[in-house]
Amino acid sequence: MHRPAISTAILSLLAACGSEPGVYDIPLPEALGRLEQADTDGFRAARQCGILIHLSASGPRDNAITWRVTSSGSEVLRFTVRLTAEGDGTRAAIEVPEDPKGGEMYDGRKTYPRPAVNQPLRPAIQELVDAAMERRPYDVMRLPEPRNTDRVCGIQRAGLESGSFRFGVDDKPGMDSRQSARMREAEEAEPDRGAADASYGPPVDGAAGSWGECGP
Amino acid sequence: MRPLTSLLPALALLAGCGGSGEVCPQPAAKVRARMAAIDEVPVVFGSIPVTMTSSRRGDGTIVWRVSQGDRSILRFLAHSEAVDNGSTRVRVEVTGPTDRPDDPVTQRLADNASVRDLYQLAMAEQIDATLENREFDFSRIAAATTRAVAANIGEISANMDKVGEESRRRGAENIARAYHEEAQGY
Numbered sequence: 001m002h003r004p005a006i007s008t009a010i011l012s013l014l015a016a017c018g019s020e021p022g023v024y025d026i027p028l029p030e031a032l033g034r035l036e037q038a039d040t041d042g043f044r045a046a047r048q049c050g051i052l053i054h055l056s057a058s059g060p061r062d063n064a065i066t067w068r069v070t071s072s073g074s075e076v077l078r079f080t081v082r083l084t085a086e087g088d089g090t091r092a093a094i095e096v097p098e099d100p101k102g103g104e105m106y107d108g109r110k111t112y113p114r115p116a117v118n119q120p121l122r123p124a125i126q127e128l129v130d131a132a133m134e135r136r137p138y139d140v141m142r143l144p145e146p147r148n149t150d151r152v153c154g155i156q157r158a159g160l161e162s163g164s165f166r167f168g169v170d171d172k173p174g175m176d177s178r179q180s181a182r183m184r185e186a187e188e189a190e191p192d193r194g195a196a197d198a199s200y201g202p203p204v205d206g207a208a209g210s211w212g213e214c215g216p
Numbered sequence: 217m218r219p220l221t222s223l224l225p226a227l228a229l230l231a232g233c234g235g236s237g238e239v240c241p242q243p244a245a246k247v248r249a250r251m252a253a254i255d256e257v258p259v260v261f262g263s264i265p266v267t268m269t270s271s272r273r274g275d276g277t278i279v280w281r282v283s284q285g286d287r288s289i290l291r292f293l294a295h296s297e298a299v300d301n302g303s304t305r306v307r308v309e310v311t312g313p314t315d316r317p318d319d320p321v322t323q324r325l326a327d328n329a330s331v332r333d334l335y336q337l338a339m340a341e342q343i344d345a346t347l348e349n350r351e352f353d354f355s356r357i358a359a360a361t362t363r364a365v366a367a368n369i370g371e372i373s374a375n376m377d378k379v380g381e382e383s384r385r386r387g388a389e390n391i392a393r394a395y396h397e398e399a400q401g402y
Contacts, residue, residue, distance in 0.1 A: 045388070160391055162387075
């Protein structure tokens with residue numbers, strides 16, 4: 001009889017189907033330890049746009065870790081992964097702040113003049129958690145399609161990758177950081193020309209200017 | 217009905233000055249001086265980091281040496297001769313970096329006519345654009361590009377991965393440099 005072998009094969013198949021997304025067959029303390037080691041460098045390399053960003057973790061606190069994303073010293077995004085025990089395993093819940101214009105920040109439908117990361121954000125964080133739980137490097141190819149919906153992000157990242165352009169949250173509309181700095185110097189020399197546009201923090205429906213700042 | 221042959225001079229004019237022996241309505245000295253000033257690499261090299269420097273041979277020929285880093289990879293030659301006081305015949309040629317008959321690049325160009333024709337046409341268009349004070353017109357080399365791609369699709373596909381990997385590596389290096397410079401306070 002081959003019944004034991006067949007049973008083993010079926011069990012393997014079931015295991016291969018995997019459990020519910022975000023639920024890991026790892027005890028909570030171990031899962032928390034793995035989450036602390038999450039590959040944020042890989043996440044940043046795969047998801048960043050044209051501005052330089054830094055991720056810093058706070059926690060764990062109440063079995064949750066929050067990552068602050070800053071650029072030029074200002075917080076541009078934060079997200080939290082909260083773990084709860086579920087049977088012998090652990091459930092990971094992702095929390096992304098609400099957007100003032102509705103929905104969540106970076107939900108795949110927002111437009112930012114100087115985006116921090118590509119959209120949609122949630123699947124990208126899910127991969128960060130999955131990779132941590134499996135103790136492997138971040139793998140952007142595991143993200144479901146569409147992986148990158150933010151055209152502005154893609155354009156500004158290409159500028160950064162080319163080595164020719166840098167972007168920052170304080171850039172003037174339609175300019176990169178170097179052009180903005182030159183413009184500010186000129187304005188300081190000629191103070192009546194008007195103050196800088198400081199509208200680069202929150203998302204907008206569509207901003208004028210080059211570098212893909214128009215809405216899709 | 218207008219005979220077809222009467223259209224030929226007009227067609228030759230449309231083809232521009234830098235093709236296969238077309239006549240350019242400008243004096244030879246002016247044509248040579250303007251050609252010698254060309255240092256923009258034809259678009260067929262894409263994002264490959266190449267440079268181009270020109271020199272005069274003394275017989276009316278301008279030679280452009282295309283280099284990748286310190287390595288010379290091929291040459292463009294524009295042979296020019298005065299037809300009369302106001303017009304000049306220009307013929308463009310692409311060849312290997314040396315005059316040796318066994319130059320491997322020269323041999324590869326001879327073996328691959330579609331690529332050779334594309335390079336020659338692209339350089340001719342670069343010359344035309346310069347002499348006619350206009351932008352490079354990609355549509356003039358589109359057909360040759362299609363032929364060259366079709367003839368070399370196997371090798372192009374094999375090279376795509378290499379090019380992509382090289383591009384990713386350069387991009388990652390530039391991003392890492394940006395973070396390094398930010399940390400240094402630049």
